[in-house]
Amino acid sequence: MGSAAHNHDHGHGHGSYLTPKGGFMTTVFDWATTVDHKKIGVMYLFAILFMFFLGGLAAIAVRVELLEPVRVAADGVITGQLFAPADQKAVGPGNEIYNRLFTLHGAIMVFMVIVPSIPASLGNFFLPLMLGAKDVAFPRLNLLSWYIYVIGSIFAVSSIILGGVDTGWTFYTPYSTTTGNEFGRVIFMVMGAFILGFSSILTGLNFIVTVHKLRAPGMGWFDMPLFVWAVYSSAIIQVLATPVIGITLLLLTFERVFNVGIFDPKLGGDPVLFQHFFWFYSHPVVYVMILPGMGIISDVLSVHSQKKIFGYRAIAYSSLGIAAVSFIVWGHHMFTSMSEVAGVVFSGLTFLVAIPTAVKVFNWISTLYKGSIALTTPMLYGLIFLFLFSIGGLTGLPLGTLSTDLHLHDSYFVVAHFHYVMMGGTIMALLAGMHHWWPKMFGRMYNEFWAKVGAITVFVGFNLTFFTQFFLGTQGMPRRYASYIDEFQIYHQISTLGSLILFLGFVIHFFVFVASLASGRKAEQNPWGGLTMEWEAASPPTEHNFDHEPLCKHGPYDYDTTVPPGWDPKDYPIPAENLKAAKEAH
Amino acid sequence: MLTTFLSLTTATLASTADGEPGFWFKTWLGEPTRSPVAGHSDSAFMYIWWFCVVWFIFLMGLMFYFVIAFRRKPGKIAPRSRDHNSKLEIFWTIVPTLMLVHIFWIGFEGYMEKVTPPGNAMELKLTGYKWSWDMEYPGGVVVNRGTSAGKVATDAAETVPIFYIPADTPIRLRMNSTDVMHAFWIPNFRIKSDLIPNRYTGLWFQASLPASGPTIKYHLKSKAEENLKADPNSTFSEALAGEPYEDHWIFCAEYCGTGHSEMAGIIRVVSAGTYKKWLADQANPSTLSPAERGARIYKARCISCHSVDGSSGTGPTWKNMYGYPFAHTDGTSHVNDDQHIAEAIRYPNKHIRADYPAGGMSAFPESLLSNKQVEYVIEYMKTLSDKAPATTPEETQKPAEPAGAATPAEKK
Incomplete structure (x- = not known):
């Protein structure tokens, strides 16, 4: 096992993992060949944030294009097309650029940002720390996953350099098997997604083994932080579902390259089969995206209100429950292309998945009851998550309901709904986690005031951008349209204005983080008073994480039994007699 | 109790469907639909909307209340409170489940109406x-x-x-x-x-x-x-x-x-x-001339790639195409007569014009355009060319037919 390579060697283990190993080239080489889960986590974080920036630029371009509908005046002058070639004679070329932009946005955000975001960056960094382990179970495999991620991203992004892909991130057949004469681009994008799948599988496998085998002495399954439970549940989905998309994308490539008829009716295939295959992966993966975010929220709400999480077991089991049910609801993406009987069955199953999700929200809000709530930036993002995720969850109801979905399917209502869940859920949770663990990761505090200004800007921009899209959807605006009828324009203008505010919010966060790295105040070991094991490590952690073999002395959220009255988290560690009492109570 | 509840909500649904639409109905769905089967799903949508509003206000109200009431005060620590309550948790699992079953049922009813056409349709x-x-x-x-x-x-x-x-x-x-x-x-x-x-x-x-x-x-x-x-x-x-x-x-x-x-x-x-x-x-559109019919086919099938005003699109313009010779990538050159145009519509890749890429046009077999329709299209092309064979003096003098006259103005 890889971690055996790290013999307990105090001579090297005491420095921060961030301390450079020598000159510039030596340090670069050290990072590029590291098997340290913390460095790999940080490298993932920066890679993912870079891709988030690229995908965000594409989104802004899409929004700006939609400020005006496309119009052709009597003299042939085309207006409302931002990206059309100068000598355009038709709206077609401008539409094609728009189609490539939204495909780029979707593919990057799904495959390169949201799926790996929390597990690969914060999960990699904190899963072993929270378990009291020195590293993940297979450190070299972990590094390999990162390289596979980078190679997959390069593959996918290179399709842009070759001219872009216009299939939508869903690659629906037979459009995806027939579009574009230079089919290499679609193949590049598909192969990129295929390669990224391996990164996902290997990371998932690594985490499952780590959770099973590397928990600190004394830590039972129900002593694990809920973030670990959530990452564990999503790792199971990753390992089981990702091979399906791998096979599907491979079949797609076979069809394009060798003309094997699988999905294209012209060759004897069935396009609906592709949708089944695709959503059999892509629906469970929705929960790969959201479960780790739910884990972060469980931790953040508990720590920043210094209150034991309400219904620990219910939250842990509901994570597993969601993981299980997620495999049998894929058909709700296909109510308009399936048989009626299948539609009814999948609608019923879809409502099933709403229940554990609702239970989680009830538990989170109950956790706040009689807490000691500090409105720090992570807590603010926790509350923003609850607000936006509740809207996202509730607006799922008319989509799961059969009669209303026949109207709302493939409309802007769907676009708004999944942005509330994916961005309002996962990305807000990622931001909560980044602000929560930033002091631990980099040993520096950030400016709380400006971070909160950023959070509120993001919140306002987000709602302006996406709430308007619910109205667009119910009034008849289909998704993936480069143009629209006049009465929709006011909604599109508000939405675009919101997206620019949203962008501004992220710019503020960027500068807050840069300023923190450059000149932030040195962080305490435990600035928020968390009881999970990562706070027992130094800020930033030493290379071997812990100076001693950590022991699990209390539950992850046992504030009531562990913390003495009047104790300030900054006076870490907790007095020994309290720990003893807590252990007995536990 | 459940049946009373069901019939009660169904009655509410019916009454909202008949009455004058309220502010929220108009905000979400605009004017009331003219389709009788859609009325049910509109009522269902508004029912879910109010369901969501009540739940959202309830949950967010609690959240904001807790955040204000239990904000951190210096020197004070949170009192001990319960970290789980089985009865409460069972309650808040079962109640939403029943409500969701109800919403599923409403959706199922409306769906059956929407997907089952009457026998006399x-x-x-x-x-x-x-x-x-x-x-x-x-x-x-x-x-x-x-x-x-x-x-x-x-x-x-x-x-x-x-x-x-x-x-x-x-x-x-x-x-x-x-x-x-x-x-x-x-x-x-x-x-x-x-x-x-x-x-x-x-x-x-x-x-x-x-x-x-x-x-x-x-x-x-x-x-x-x-x-x-x-x-x-x-x-x-x-x-x-x-x-x-x-x-x-x-x-x-x-x-x-x-x-x-x-x-x-x-x-x-x-x-x-x-x-x-x-x-x-x-x-019985007997009043239309062959060229007029061709113009209609043009607007349905050809307009996205071919212009009639001389500008170049995905494919060549039809203005002054008929009767002119064009070079092909295989080195041949053909005058665009009836025979050659008909062939180009049926088998566009047989000869590819030197100034356009290969594979730009998909073939139109008889299942898409009948022989008669191809004839109409060619008649229309003739009206666009100054080399068309003169049939009657009027026709050559007004090359654009009534339907064609509108075309240059709306052309991209």
């Missing part, structure tokens, strides 16, 4: 292709944007087909696609279904006309109104004079490529009597 055959629709009426009349077209806005890029539908008659569509997946959506009727290349799918609806008198009422707003009033491309404006009709958008909802956002259409609901007159006129 009139069947129309809809074909989707990149990027428009053809509707085949009983008796073999095919309507597309070549035969009956309006525009999304006065300055919109493309024309869209107008499909006439008799009021108060159940209509069943049998749908198919000739290329990729499309989806047929009439937002005003809250109904949508995919068009799939290798199978027939279906959808049904029924529309009523407003009870008001003979005034023309439009469901479409904005510039589309003025345009549709003028309706320069419709061959049937005069029959509609004074007759009430109402228009509804059709959109393609399944992404299908370059022209996806222009793949619209219009459902025009007219009285049963007007519909009959219109259909008879469509079935």
Whole structure:
């Protein structure tokens, strides 16, 4: 096992993992060949944030294009097309650029940002720390996953350099098997997604083994932080579902390259089969995206209100429950292309998945009851998550309901709904986690005031951008349209204005983080008073994480039994007699 | 108790469907639908909306109350409180479950109505292709944007087909696609279904006309109104004079490529009597010359790639194409006579023009264009060329036919 390579060697283990190993080239080489889960986590974080920036630029371009509908005046002058070639004679070329932009946005955000975001960056960094382990179970495999991620991203992004892909991130057949004469681009994008799948599988496998085998002495399954439970549940989905998309994308490539008829009716295939295959992966993966975010929220709400999480077991089991049910609801993406009987069955199953999700929200809000709530930036993002995720969850109801979905399917209502869940859920949770663990990761505090200004800007921009899209959807605006009828324009203008505010919010966060790295105040070991094991490590952690073999002395959220009255988290560690009492109570 | 609850909510649903729409109904769904089966799903939507509002306000109210009431105060620590409560947790698992079962049931009821056409429904055959629709009426009349077209806005890029539908008659569509997946959506009727290349799918609806008198009422707003009033491309404006009709958008909802956002259409609901007159006129368009018919086919099938004003699109312009010689990539050169154009329509890759890329045009076999229709198209091309053989003096002097006259203005 890889971690055996790290013999307990105090001579090297005491420095921060961030301390450079020598000159510039030596340090670069050290990072590029590291098997340290913390460095790999940080490298993932920066890679993912870079891709988030690229995908965000594409989104802004899409929004700006939609400020005006496309119009052709009597003299042939085309207006409302931002990206059309100068000598355009038709709206077609401008539409094609728009189609490539939204495909780029979707593919990057799904495959390169949201799926790996929390597990690969914060999960990699904190899963072993929270378990009291020195590293993940297979450190070299972990590094390999990162390289596979980078190679997959390069593959996918290179399709842009070759001219872009216009299939939508869903690659629906037979459009995806027939579009574009230079089919290499679609193949590049598909192969990129295929390669990224391996990164996902290997990371998932690594985490499952780590959770099973590397928990600190004394830590039972129900002593694990809920973030670990959530990452564990999503790792199971990753390992089981990702091979399906791998096979599907491979079949797609076979069809394009060798003309094997699988999905294209012209060759004897069935396009609906592709949708089944695709959503059999892509629906469970929705929960790969959201479960780790739910884990972060469980931790953040508990720590920043210094209150034991309400219904620990219910939250842990509901994570597993969601993981299980997620495999049998894929058909709700296909109510308009399936048989009626299948539609009814999948609608019923879809409502099933709403229940554990609702239970989680009830538990989170109950956790706040009689807490000691500090409105720090992570807590603010926790509350923003609850607000936006509740809207996202509730607006799922008319989509799961059969009669209303026949109207709302493939409309802007769907676009708004999944942005509330994916961005309002996962990305807000990622931001909560980044602000929560930033002091631990980099040993520096950030400016709380400006971070909160950023959070509120993001919140306002987000709602302006996406709430308007619910109205667009119910009034008849289909998704993936480069143009629209006049009465929709006011909604599109508000939405675009919101997206620019949203962008501004992220710019503020960027500068807050840069300023923190450059000149932030040195962080305490435990600035928020968390009881999970990562706070027992130094800020930033030493290379071997812990100076001693950590022991699990209390539950992850046992504030009531562990913390003495009047104790300030900054006076870490907790007095020994309290720990003893807590252990007995536990 | 459960049955009382169910019947109670069903009664609420019925009453909201009949009454004047409230502010939130108008904000979400606009005008009340004219389709009777859509009324149920509108009520269901508004029911879910109020369900969501109540839950959201309840949850967020609690959250904000807790955040304010239990904010951190210096020197004070949180008192011990319960970290779980089995009774409460069972309660808040079971109650939402029952509510969700109820919502599922409402959706199921409405769905069965929406997907089960009455036995006496009139069947129309809809074909989707990149990027428009053809509707085949009983008796073999095919309507597309070549035969009956309006525009999304006065300055919109493309024309869209107008499909006439008799009021108060159940209509069943049998749908198919000739290329990729499309989806047929009439937002005003809250109904949508995919068009799939290798199978027939279906959808049904029924529309009523407003009870008001003979005034023309439009469901479409904005510039589309003025345009549709003028309706320069419709061959049937005069029959509609004074007759009430109402228009509804059709959109393609399944992404299908370059022209996806222009793949619209219009459902025009007219009285049963007007519909009959219109259909008879469509079935026997004896007043049209071959070139006029060709112009209609052009607008339905060719306009997205070929211009008629000399500008270059995806394919060559038709202005001054007929009768002129062009060089091909295989080194040959042909004069574009009837024989050569017919061949180029059926087998576009046999000779590829030197100034256009290979594979730019898909073939039009007889299933898409009959031999007669190819003849009409060629007749139309002749009117666009100064080398066309003169038949009558008038025809050469006015190269643009009435339908063609509108074309350069709307051309991209």
